[in-house]
Amino acid sequence: MGLAVSLVFVMLSAPDLALTQLLVEMVTITLMLLALNYLPPHSPVEPSRARRWRDGAIALAAGAGVSALVYAMMTRPADTIAGELLARSLPEGYGSNVVNVILVDFRALDTLGEIAVFGIAGLVVHALLRRARLRPWEVMPGRPDRLPMPGVLTQLLFPMALAVSIYLFLRGHNQPGGGFIAGLVLAIPLLLQYVIQGSQYVDSRLGFDYARCVGAGLLLAGATGIASMWLGYPFLTSGHVEPNLPLVGEVPLTSAMAFDAGVYLVVFGGSMLILSMMGGIKPPLANLRSHAK
């Protein structure tokens, strides 16, 4: 389903959305598969036929209503403020990817709130699962198999993904990419390592505190906003310099890039926090179980 939505975005010329949807889809599916192990395998069929018909009728009415709404909206003449945003993106936001400029510059306060919500969601999952002992529906007998070849491949993949992710992050202001997509691109190969090698192995090797990563990202994004207040501009005003570095030449730098780095850290840290907590749930202790029942 998510892949179909992603293809719709590709067709309707929205590459940023297509990439984000594709990456989020991979993470969501992993999350759902992990959760299915702790939820009942079958939902009981609704016994009452009247209720099934009633629910079906409500669902059909809702679907038809939304269809009519969308169709009516799309077939009337458009008059938006987007022309203004397009015209101002290059002279005032110094970026040609207007979607990213809106996210990290024009509407950066929205984005700041949004990454705060994302970070809080990560922490809620952390708090709910930190001491939880849940019983999975099925436990495979014996120790989990070690898969040497996929294990090595995912380890090889990780530095490459790091490079791709930094590349997507750096070009995000002018080409499709940016902090959200780069953070997810970095999270997915790490997620593969968790899937193939088990959470204890990766945690012991990497020893990375994702909650701190979320905090650091939020601090960085907030500090970027406050820095502009020190210079006498409103909160989250974007600055722009083009320093002449040796060897590299002129490098266009905007302060929105530091903000985007904050987004990058929060998205990476938050999604890894959620997934590593899901992967590391401990089974209930034997005596606890007998005590509870």
Added chain:
Amino acid sequence: MMEFALASGIGAMTACGVYLLLRARSFDVILGLTLLSYATNLLIFSAGRLAVGKPPVLQEGLPATLANYTDPLPQALVLTAIVIAFAMTAVTIVVAMRSHSDNGSDHVDTREPGDGK
């Protein structure tokens, strides 16, 4: 024509989402919420009107007006909405798991219907 196809697609997703939501079982509710969030994202996205083959990124020599490019504002809004929807799904899943393990039922009322409590 394309507008009609997309509108009916969004409607079908909403209908499935609402029906699953009304099943009131935790995993069904999670799937229903996911479908509803896809539908909502596409709804917000379609507010920018559909454009096939227009450049989304500013190019040199093409004046920056809405006639030459896709509408970036709904795209930016939907991009954050996709990520928020993921966070929301994750929290819902974890709450469902804890609820199931603490209450012994995956019904959203935390007890089976007709238990008479």
